[in-house]
Amino acid sequence: MAEVEWEEALSALSKLSSAQTSDLCHSLAEQICHNRPPAPDAYLKSLSLEEWWALTGVLRNFLTSSVKHDRTKDQMIESMKAVPEEQRLVIAEATTVHREQLRERLLEDTTAISQCLLRDFDWQLKLVMSSDKLASLNEPLLNVDLDLQDGAGDSRQVTIELDQEELKKLLTSLEGCSKAVQQLTV
Amino acid sequence: MEEVDRIIIHSLRSIGCDIDEEVHNLRQFNTDLIVSAAVQCIKFINNDADLPNTLPPGMSARFRMGASLANYVQDMGYRGGDLGYQTFLYSNEAEIRKIFMFLVEKLPKDTSQVADEPMGSSVMLHRAISTELGAQLALPWVPTFLKDRGLRNRTKQPGWHREGTSCMHRYHACHVAVPRDVASLTVKLPKEQRQYYGKQLAFLTSQTQCHADTAPSVLEMTAAEVARQQEWETEWNQSGLTSRLSQKDYKARKMSKIQKMLTDRLKQDAKQRDGGSTMDSLRDLQQVMASISQNARGGTKTKGSRFAHTEKLLYGKDEEKTMAQIGAAVPSKDTEEETQRKREEEQQQLREELTQLLSQIDQLELDMRKMTASRQQMDEAVSSAAQQRQDKEEAFQVKKRTLDLLPDAHNNIQKLQGVVDGSAQRLLSLAAQWEKHRAPLIDQFRTLRELSSQRESEAQRQLEEMKTFRSKMKEVADEARQKEDLQKQLQMEYERMTKDVNRTAYTRKIMEIVANIKKQKQEIDRILIETKSIQKEINSLSGKLDRTFTVTDEQIFRDAKRDESVKKAYRFLAALHENCEQLTKTVEETGVILREIRDLEDQIETESHKKVLANLEKITEDYQQMKKENATLMAKLKQK
Numbered sequence: 001m002a003e004v005e006w007e008e009a010l011s012a013l014s015k016l017s018s019a020q021t022s023d024l025c026h027s028l029a030e031q032i033c034h035n036r037p038p039a040p041d042a043y044l045k046s047l048s049l050e051e052w053w054a055l056t057g058v059l060r061n062f063l064t065s066s067v068k069h070d071r072t073k074d075q076m077i078e079s080m081k082a083v084p085e086e087q088r089l090v091i092a093e094a095t096t097v098h099r100e101q102l103r104e105r106l107l108e109d110t111t112a113i114s115q116c117l118l119r120d121f122d123w124q125l126k127l128v129m130s131s132d133k134l135a136s137l138n139e140p141l142l143n144v145d146l147d148l149q150d151g152a153g154d155s156r157q158v159t160i161e162l163d164q165e166e167l168k169k170l171l172t173s174l175e176g177c178s179k180a181v182q183q184l185t186v
Numbered sequence: 187m188e189e190v191d192r193i194i195i196h197s198l199r200s201i202g203c204d205i206d207e208e209v210h211n212l213r214q215f216n217t218d219l220i221v222s223a224a225v226q227c228i229k230f231i232n233n234d235a236d237l238p239n240t241l242p243p244g245m246s247a248r249f250r251m252g253a254s255l256a257n258y259v260q261d262m263g264y265r266g267g268d269l270g271y272q273t274f275l276y277s278n279e280a281e282i283r284k285i286f287m288f289l290v291e292k293l294p295k296d297t298s299q300v301a302d303e304p305m306g307s308s309v310m311l312h313r314a315i316s317t318e319l320g321a322q323l324a325l326p327w328v329p330t331f332l333k334d335r336g337l338r339n340r341t342k343q344p345g346w347h348r349e350g351t352s353c354m355h356r357y358h359a360c361h362v363a364v365p366r367d368v369a370s371l372t373v374k375l376p377k378e379q380r381q382y383y384g385k386q387l388a389f390l391t392s393q394t395q396c397h398a399d400t401a402p403s404v405l406e407m408t409a410a411e412v413a414r415q416q417e418w419e420t421e422w423n424q425s426g427l428t429s430r431l432s433q434k435d436y437k438a439r440k441m442s443k444i445q446k447m448l449t450d451r452l453k454q455d456a457k458q459r460d461g462g463s464t465m466d467s468l469r470d471l472q473q474v475m476a477s478i479s480q481n482a483r484g485g486t487k488t489k490g491s492r493f494a495h496t497e498k499l500l501y502g503k504d505e506e507k508t509m510a511q512i513g514a515a516v517p518s519k520d521t522e523e524e525t526q527r528k529r530e531e532e533q534q535q536l537r538e539e540l541t542q543l544l545s546q547i548d549q550l551e552l553d554m555r556k557m558t559a560s561r562q563q564m565d566e567a568v569s570s571a572a573q574q575r576q577d578k579e580e581a582f583q584v585k586k587r588t589l590d591l592l593p594d595a596h597n598n599i600q601k602l603q604g605v606v607d608g609s610a611q612r613l614l615s616l617a618a619q620w621e622k623h624r625a626p627l628i629d630q631f632r633t634l635r636e637l638s639s640q641r642e643s644e645a646q647r648q649l650e651e652m653k654t655f656r657s658k659m660k661e662v663a664d665e666a667r668q669k670e671d672l673q674k675q676l677q678m679e680y681e682r683m684t685k686d687v688n689r690t691a692y693t694r695k696i697m698e699i700v701a702n703i704k705k706q707k708q709e710i711d712r713i714l715i716e717t718k719s720i721q722k723e724i725n726s727l728s729g730k731l732d733r734t735f736t737v738t739d740e741q742i743f744r745d746a747k748r749d750e751s752v753k754k755a756y757r758f759l760a761a762l763h764e765n766c767e768q769l770t771k772t773v774e775e776t777g778v779i780l781r782e783i784r785d786l787e788d789q790i791e792t793e794s795h796k797k798v799l800a801n802l803e804k805i806t807e808d809y810q811q812m813k814k815e816n817a818t819l820m821a822k823l824k825q826k
Contacts, residue, residue, distance in 0.1 A: 033361070036395070094382075097376075097382045120358070138312075
């Protein structure tokens with residue numbers, strides 16, 4: 001069990017009020033869950049950049065590890081004896097609030113072990129009324145944007161245009177995939 | 187007639203006849219127009235009619251076409267008098283009107299029927315697209331900097347649309363967090379959760395990195411929620427209801443099932459991998475054993491674990507080497523070659539030692555494997571021997587007891603008999619007791635089973651009912667939705683229709699006409715009644731006259747026998763009567779003649795409408811032309 005080293009963050013923590021700590025914990029949890037980075041401006045008034053880095057690192061570590069080990073609130077408070085009393089409580093509360101989401105996120109990250117991962121997709125349907133050869137064509141075309149993420153965490157976008165036949169083909173292959181996955185899990 | 191003409195012309199135009207804007211009544215129709223309109227109508231009614239659209243130039247061809255047109259119209263069931271080529275070629279207004287009225291009535295009503303039925307959505311879409319595009323095309327071009335984020339407002343066909351791509355951004359959704367379980371009173375929210383929602387949770391609009399993502403994110407979130415609900419509903423309907431568990435239980439069961447499946451799979455995988463790794467572990471074990479045995483054996487050589495031993499071996503060699511090097515460097519002044527040679531020798535020696543050791547290790551491992559195998563064998567042998575021993579001991583016990591009983595055999599046999607009897611008795615009593623207890627229990631069991639099966643069937647029935655109700659509910663909802671769609675579509679259609687067809691005008695006119703007709707009918711009735719009363723008066727007066735005449739006639743006739751002057755008077759009376767009768771007759775005759783005159787005048791009117799003279803001229807002209815054509819044909823024939 002990797003314990004969180006509070007020593008590096010203690011000096012930084014002592015400079016923050018408990019309300020600030022709570023805010024910081026929540027925004028860090030949100031960052032972990034939804035990739036929404038916290039704004040450091042408010043904290044950098046009282047902290048140096050190194051302290052900020054150390055503090056956020058330690059807190060993030062604490063959040064993930066306590067969710068990972070599924071600690072109760074008391075256990076969490078127990079595990080950070082070095083931290084001042086007030087802030088101990090605040091940090092533990094923030095962790096319990098975000099427990100479910102953090103857990104989901106960790107699971108997601110764990111299951112995302114394939115080489116390439118579909119993060120998001122978008123589509124637009126376009127109706128081609130006519131072309132340079134035909135006066136009335138009436139062919140629907142589908143633009144599909146796929147946001148892919150490879151193993152290293154880099155994302156790239158693939159855009160494809162499909163007519164009806166190709167779309168059918170794509171859908172059948174995707175259905176085959178889904179069936180395979182279903183057989184694997186349920 | 188004006189109205190009828192307008193309707194006819196409107197419907198002719200609607201089926202695609204090319205009629206000028208200035209033509210307002212049928213009198214303005216010329217022969218070409220009449221023929222082409224009639225052909226259009228006939229083609230519209232009867233798709234496979236084989237007729238040219240315009241009048242051919244040749245006279246005979248014209249004649250033939252007129253005749254075939256007449257034929258078609260008569261085939262359709264026209265019964266309005268005799269019809270022939272002349273009706274079309276040498277038209278008169280009234281007949282043409284009649285024919286067109288007939289044709290327009292015969293026109294297929296499918297255009298209106300289509301309007302009744304819901305139109306295909308693709309047609310609607312196309313229409314919508316074309317109107318939208320038309321509206322956009324009608325607008326003048328405007329430079330981009332005059333448009334606020336590409337927005338264009340329209341006054342005609344009120345609305346707006348976007349132009350250009352300046353304000354486009356991709357539909358990108360990101361996760362947004364919203365408070366959950368806040369509205370429901372049953373769920374108790376933890377204090378810190380509430381505090382988080384109240385203080386820290388950012389507003390929805392500031393949760394996304396880019397403001398344009400807000401709407402997509404919210405849409406996406408709700409869509410995901412809806413999809414989840416639907417999925418759950420279908421699953422619950424399909425398999426959840428039949429399982430007869432509460433929703434919570436069902437979910438718990440499913441979760442445990444999945445978890446079990448996962449663990450099973452993981453175990454399987456692990457086993458598969460174990461197949462490869464058992465050998466490794468075995469080898470590890472063997473190594474450990476070997477090291478232990480080595481320790482035990484070669485206590486003089488090393489002490490400690492095998493690791494330490496090898497370490498020592500390595501370092502020891504290093505030390506030796508360094509020592510050798512030092513020794514070589516300090517005491518003697520050997521040449522380079524010699525040292526090299528020495529080193530090689532040393533290396534050789536070490537290598538040999540290593541191979542020796544390795545072979546020794548292999549040997550030991552082999553030995554150990556053999557030993558373990560033999561140990562296992564021995565173990566098995568030991569356990570089997572122990573088993574045998576136990577069996578034999580048991581047999582010995584039994585035999586020993588019987589042998590003990592043998593000396594006093596008779597007594598013992600009796601004793602045994604007694605014991606056997608006693609136990610039989612006891613068995614019987616126990617069986618009776620059991621029977622006593624069993625009967626009520628079985629009864630109870632049966633009733634309970636019946637009850638449970640009843641309940642089961644009841645539950646099954648209710649389940650079926652529930653299912654049917656659910657499906658019915660869905661059906662009804664679908665139907666309602668469909669109806670709503672239809673209603674919306676029809677509403678749209680209706681709105682569209684009122685704009686371009688002057689339907690209300692028609693209906694108003696029809697109503698006016700009906701009112702007029704009613705008024706006229708009343709007038710006619712009134713006049714009829716008047717005529718009748720006059721007739722009655724006339725009749726009664728004439729009767730009175732007759733009666734008075736006969737009475738006077740009689741009296742005067744009686745007196746006339748006696749008096750000469752009276753005779754004269756009688757003659758006068760007769761003359762008077764005759765004259766008067768003649769007078770009335772003349773009046774009646776005048777009336778009849780007057781009526782005839784009016785009829786004739788009407789006839790003249792109609793005849794004059796028929797453009798007889800013009801038509802006659804045309805006919806003679808056509809006749810001349812035909813003659814000419816015939817002559818040329820004859821000439822051609824002769825030439826050949």
